Amino acid sequence: xxxQFFNSPEEEDPSDKEYHVxxxxxxxxxxxxxxxxEISNERIIISLTDKLSGIRTWSTTSEMLLSYIRKxxxxxxxxxxxxxxxxxxxxxxxxIADNFDVIQRIQSIPPVHVTPxxxxxxxxxxxxxxMYNENLPVIxxxxxxxxxxxxxxxxxIIGQTSILDREYGIGSSHGxxxxxxxxxxxxxxxxxxxxxxxxxxxxxxxxxxDEGNFSYDKLKKAIIQAHDEYxxxxxxxxxxxxxxxxxxxxxxxxxxxxxxxAYTYDLLIFIATGNLDDGYIDFMKSEFGPxxxxxxxxxxxxxxxxxxxxxxxxxxxxAESMNNITIGAIACNNFDNTTDLTDHHTLPSYYSRxxxxxxxxxxxxxxxxxxxxxxxxxxxxxxxPGGDWHEKDSKMIVLGRGxxxxxxxxxxxxxxxxxxxxxxxxxxxxxxxxxxxxxxxxALLINSAESTKVESVISDMIDRCKExxxxxxxxxxxxxxxxxxKRKISTKLSSERLARCIEGHxxxxxxxxxxxxxxxxxxxxxxxxxxxxxHVKHIKLPEYLTQSSKNNxxxxxxxxxxxxxxxxxxxxxxxxxxxxxxxxxxxKNSDETAIVVxxxxxxxxxxxxxxxxxxxMLCIKSTYPWSEDFGYINRQLLSNTQKKxxxxxKQELLNIKNEFAVVTxxxxxxNYINEGIExxxxxxxxxxxxxxxxxxxxxxxxxxxxxxxxxNMIEIDTELDVEIxx
Numbered sequence: 234x235x236x237q238f239f240n241s242p243e244e245e246d247p248s249d250k251e252y253h254v255x256x257x258x259x260x261x262x263x264x265x266x267x268x269x270x271e272i273s274n275e276r277i278i279i280s281l282t283d284k285l286s287g288i289r290t291w292s293t294t295s296e297m298l299l300s301y302i303r304k305x306x307x308x309x310x311x312x313x314x315x316x317x318x319x320x321x322x323x324x325x326x327x328x329i330a331d332n333f334d335v336i337q338r339i340q341s342i343p344p345v346h347v348t349p350x351x352x353x354x355x356x357x358x359x360x361x362x363x364m365y366n367e368n369l370p371v372i373x374x375x376x377x378x379x380x381x382x383x384x385x386x387x388x389x390i391i392g393q394t395s396i397l398d399r400e401y402g403i404g405s406s407h408g409x410x411x412x413x414x415x416x417x418x419x420x421x422x423x424x425x426x427x428x429x430x431x432x433x434x435x436x437x438x439x440x441x442x443d444e445g446n447f448s449y450d451k452l453k454k455a456i457i458q459a460h461d462e463y464x465x466x467x468x469x470x471x472x473x474x475x476x477x478x479x480x481x482x483x484x485x486x487x488x489x490x491x492x493x494x495a496y497t498y499d500l501l502i503f504i505a506t507g508n509l510d511d512g513y514i515d516f517m518k519s520e521f522g523p524x525x526x527x528x529x530x531x532x533x534x535x536x537x538x539x540x541x542x543x544x545x546x547x548x549x550x551x552a553e554s555m556n557n558i559t560i561g562a563i564a565c566n567n568f569d570n571t572t573d574l575t576d577h578h579t580l581p582s583y584y585s586r587x588x589x590x591x592x593x594x595x596x597x598x599x600x601x602x603x604x605x606x607x608x609x610x611x612x613x614x615x616x617x618p619g620g621d622w623h624e625k626d627s628k629m630i631v632l633g634r635g636x637x638x639x640x641x642x643x644x645x646x647x648x649x650x651x652x653x654x655x656x657x658x659x660x661x662x663x664x665x666x667x668x669x670x671x672x673x674x675x676a677l678l679i680n681s682a683e684s685t686k687v688e689s690v691i692s693d694m695i696d697r698c699k700e701x702x703x704x705x706x707x708x709x710x711x712x713x714x715x716x717x718x719k720r721k722i723s724t725k726l727s728s729e730r731l732a733r734c735i736e737g738h739x740x741x742x743x744x745x746x747x748x749x750x751x752x753x754x755x756x757x758x759x760x761x762x763x764x765x766x767x768h769v770k771h772i773k774l775p776e777y778l779t780q781s782s783k784n785n786x787x788x789x790x791x792x793x794x795x796x797x798x799x800x801x802x803x804x805x806x807x808x809x810x811x812x813x814x815x816x817x818x819x820x821k822n823s824d825e826t827a828i829v830v831x832x833x834x835x836x837x838x839x840x841x842x843x844x845x846x847x848x849x850m851l852c853i854k855s856t857y858p859w860s861e862d863f864g865y866i867n868r869q870l871l872s873n874t875q876k877k878x879x880x881x882x883k884q885e886l887l888n889i890k891n892e893f894a895v896v897t898x899x900x901x902x903x904n905y906i907n908e909g910i911e912x913x914x915x916x917x918x919x920x921x922x923x924x925x926x927x928x929x930x931x932x933x934x935x936x937x938x939x940x941x942x943x944x945n946m947i948e949i950d951t952e953l954d955v956e957i958x959x
Contacts, residue, residue, distance in 0.1 A: 270330050275323060276342040276446050278486050280802070281315040281335045298333040310450035313493055315801050316486045318342075318450045337802065342487075343550065344446045345439075345472045347377055347407040347649060359385050359632065359641055361426040363416070370660050370667075371433045372415050373459050373468040374653075375452070375502075376408030378438035380634045383409055386434065389416055392463065393436035396451035404442035406633045410645060411471050411653045412436070413632035418657035419567050422630055432467075432660040435459050439472060449490055460498050466671055467663070468500065469656045471649035473507035474549035478589035480540060481596050483804045485550035492799045495556035499796075501671035502557040503656040505648040506548045506613050509533075509584040511622075513545040530583055531687065532694050534735055540594065547589035548612055555808060555873055556796045558675050559612045561585040562619025562651035563685060563740060566629045579685050581735050582619055585648055588612040588734035593702075593725035600725075604865050605805065608730060609872035613737040614675070615682050617654040620646030655741070662746055666757075672794040673757050673915035679738045679876055680755075680792035680917040681745035688732035695728040702726060738876060745919065751932045753921035761911035762812065764901040769827040771819050772920070774891040775936035779883050781926040787881040788923045789816060791895070793860060795873050795914035800905060808871045809905035812897060812914050813861040816879060817851040819894040826894045853881075853889055859898075867903050880923060 241250070281295055299317070302309050307322040322329065330339055365388040380403045381390055389412075395401075403409070413421055416430040437455045439447040459465045474487075491502055517533065520542075535543050552559045564582040588611045592601045621627035628644035635641045659674050669677075696711075702722050703711040711719065749755050762768055778786045797810045820826040832840045832847055840847070860875035899912060906912075922933055 270326070270339045272323075272326060272339065272341050275320060276448060277319050277322065277326070278312070278338075278340055278342055278449070279317050279319050279329075279336060280338040280340075280486060281317075282337045282802070294333060294335045298329070298335060301333075302329070310448075312449050312453065312486055312490050313801065316489070318448060320448075342446045342449065343474050343476050344444055345474055347405060347440065347443050347472055359383070359635065361385055361428050363388050364427045364429050365389075366430070367433075369430060369433045370467065370663050371435050371463050371465045372656055372660055373435045373437055373456065373465045374408055374412050374415060375437045375439055375456075375468055375470045376411050376472055377405040377440050377442070378403040378408045379412045379434060379436040380406070380409045383413075383632060383635060385428070385632065386412060386416065389430050389432070389434045391433045391435055392459075393438070394455055394458070395438040396447055396455050397438060397441060401441040403438075403634070405440075406640060406643060407443065407471070407649065408436065408438065409634055410631035410643060411469060411649060414567075414629075414650060414653035415469055415656050415660070418654055421632070422568055431657055431664065435463055435465055437468075444475070449487060453490055453494065456494055456500070457498070460500065466498075466500055467656055467659050467674075468502045469653050470502055470551075471505045471647075471652045473505050473552070473649065475507075475510075477507070477545050477547040477549045477586065478553070479544060480547065480589055480591045480594040482589060483802075484553055484799070484807050488551035488554040489799050489801065491551050491554045492556040492797075495554075495671070496796045496798050499671050500557075501659065501674055502554070503652050503659070504552050504554055504557055504559050505652040506552050506559055506561045506586040508647045508649070509546055509586060517542070531581075531691050531735070533583070534587055534691070535694060535698065535731055540591070546587055548586045552586070552612055553589070555799070558614045558655070558678070559737070560648060560652040560655045561613035561616045561735070561737060562646075562648045563616045564621045564627075565618040566620040566627060566646075567618055567654075568630050569626075579740065580687055580690065581616060581685060582621055582646075582648075584622055584646070585613070585616070585619065585651075585735070587731070590734075592730070602868065603724075604868050605870055606724075607861070607870040607872055608733070609861055609875050610870055611730075611733040611737065614874065615655060615678055615737050616685065616740050617651035617658075619648050619651035620644075622646050658741060658743055658746060661743070665747055669757065670759055670913070670915060672796055672913070673759055673917065675874070676792045676794040676915045676917040677746050677755075677757070678741045679794070679874065680790055680919060681742040682738040682740055683742060684732075684739040685736045687736050688728050691731055691735075692728045695726055695731060698726045699723065749934050751934050753919060754934050754937045756918045756920075758895070758916040758918070759913070760897070760916075761913045762897060762899040763911055764810075764899050764906050764908050766899055767827055767830050768897040769823045769830065770895045771823050771826070772893055772895060772918075773937070773940045774886065774893070774920075775931075775933065775940065776891055777928060777931055777936065778891075778922075778926070779886055781883065781928055783924075783926045784882045785880050785923045786883055786886065786926050788921050789879045789881065789918065790876070790921075791816070791860075791878075791916060791918045792876040793874070793897075793914060793916050795912065797873055797912075805868065805870060806902050806905055808873055809902040810873070810912060811861065811863055811866055811871050811900040811902075812873075812912065813859045813863075813875060814877075814895060814897045814916060815857065815859045816853060817894045817896050818853055818889050819892045820850070823894065826896070830894075830896055830898075853879075853885055853893060863900060866900055871902075 299309050305325055308320045310318045312318050363385045412434050494500055534546050562582040562585040563579055592606050620629035625644055628646045629650045631643050631645055633640035633643040662674050699711045699722050793814050795812050797808050800806045800809055820829055829850055832842050834840055860877045861872055
């Protein structure tokens with residue numbers, strides 16, 4: 234195929250040729266034994282190359298490899314397709330690397346670290362008990378173990394297991410502290426006695442004391458067992474990798490394993506971003522001096538000189554997991570909002586890490602193609618309070634193990650503590666709405682989240698980066714560039730993009746997650762869709778809104794989340810599924826809307842409705858694009874989490890006759906998605922009066938419920954599938 238592509242005419246379109254896949258290859262690299270082997274401890278992951286269609290030697294060689302490992306006394310466990318965890322192989326690992334050509338990478342499982350440190354809060358008792366409730370949801374705590382001697386937590390622990398090689402006991406308070414926030418959340422310090430927990434607890438111990446590494450295979454089996462035996466669908470993972478990703482690093486085997494578990498078992502794993510290493514701060518001070526802007530918040534996240542200096546602020550494995558939810562921290566504690574390092578307690582904390590995909594960086598010597606960039610892909614997903622770092626009073630107060638007077642209560646900080654607060658909120662959601670799937674829970678959390686406004690804080694830093702980029706590339710100031718050149722730099726160096734990579738969607742609002750009000754209505758649509766299909770659902774709006782003296786009367790916020798089966802060793806195709814949504818002008822009924830949206834072609838391959846007329850029929854406002862657009866879908870990064878907001882004014886309400894259509898569409902990457910498979914998705918839509926529209930006696934909830942004949946939090950059941958035109 235490579236030779237065919239090389240000899241093809243330059244003007245030839247390769248899209249329908251056998252060799253079209255070659256056009257997406259950036260570079261070739263010989264995988265020598267030295268390049269594929271990165272061993273630092275005895276826990277080893279081995280990744281195989283993709284199985285090539287029609288190449289019999291791949292299957293034969295891979296089977297010989299696994300047989301050889303077992304014959305030599307090694308142990309081999311499958312983590313996911315083409316990825317294995319092996320042990321007892323250190324004596325012959327070089328032989329494996331030298332003699333089996335199907336190996337892509339051999340690497341150690343990286344160590345994890347659980348906490349940046351604690352200050353004690355001397356007390357001689359926990360001073361409260363817990364009310365037992367067997368009907369609570371059970372949350373799995375993947376951590377250092379929960380100490381059963383902690384009296385308040387005793388009634389909540391319904392089971393525990395350890396994946397450690399031998400019985401160590403509980404060597405750290407970390408898992409116990411995390412469990413206390415999962416159970417009680419912000420009510421831990423309420424003074425109520427006895428306290429009500431929102432969840433019962435199941436402990437999965439993966440580390441002893443504060444750091445170490447563990448078997449992915451054993452963790453996978455422990456999660457499946459917990460799900461099968463106790464119907465656990467929510468897990469908290471605050472045990473974070475110590476190493477941050479390099480910029481634009483590929484998805485880890487760990488994240489892929491967790492994504493596969495979420496897809497197969499409808500799980501939602503709450504994963505901490507990890508914390509900035511204290512040693513990094515000390516290094517920056519010694520390198521640039523105590524007054525450099527590089528060590529002043531938030532400039533450490535990015536700089537205009539060398540991104541090696543900001544790389545330690547990137548997330549680490551498995552926080553890049555897409556089917557699950559990643560939690561960062563705001564600089565706020567659960568007691569008095571005291572903060573030490575940032576200007577305001579609602580901003581992201583100094584230590585919370587950012588997403589590692591950076592469109593300004595090169596991959597294999599080339600930049601991101603504009604068709605590959607996707608502004609909807611970033612981590613963390615949301616932020617929760619995690620305390621600040623260097624002052625005792627700015628830390629979170631949590632339960633300790635009680636071995637000493639200063640261990641009954643502890644003051645800690647970190648994204649490790651923000652994560653269980655998010656899991657606590659998820660437990661409240663499924664207690665109130667037990668039939669929701671986990672992607673709906675994720676969508677509810679994200680849909681209610683509000684930005685921390687960190688973009689305004691980092692704008693000066695991004696301006697400096699643009700100036701440096703302009704000097705390096707064009708040899709002149711950014712302000713002297715042409716409009717086109719300014720646009721090119723601004724597309725890559727965007728304060729909006731960096732803000733998303735630091736704060737995600739922001740901080741969830743608990744009340745908005747759980748309740749509708751007379752001014753706000755929430756719908757959750759759970760459905761399944763095949764590729765090349767649309768779903769259409771109509772929603773009617775009350776006429777009283779047009780009586781307001783204000784122009785803008787309605788705010789609509791919608792969030793789509795879906796799970797997918799991840800693709801191994803292909804960063805572009807890792808998520809092979811495109812599902813997106815929009816709100817459009819409703820036609821006479823949902824059937825007619827679906828037909829207009831799909832706009833099938835006649836026998837001459839012409840659309841039945843001219844594009845201009847179709848856009849006019851469907852458009853509420855020309856500036857309302859789809860939640861995720863696609864062009865060359867096989868070349869694009871695709872997002873499985875999308876959020877959009879619309880502000881609707883009175884004239885727009887009149888134009889659409891107080892009714893709009895929610896339209897969902899689905900496509901898939903070629904050769905990765907079966908057209909006959911139904912792909913589940915969750916779409917949360919909140920409709921609320923915009924600010925104060927001056928109609929105090931109005932009841933949006935009652936009006937919408939009456940005219941749509943639906944109950945709150947259920948699917949609106951008018952729909953029609955129509956194939957997307959070729």
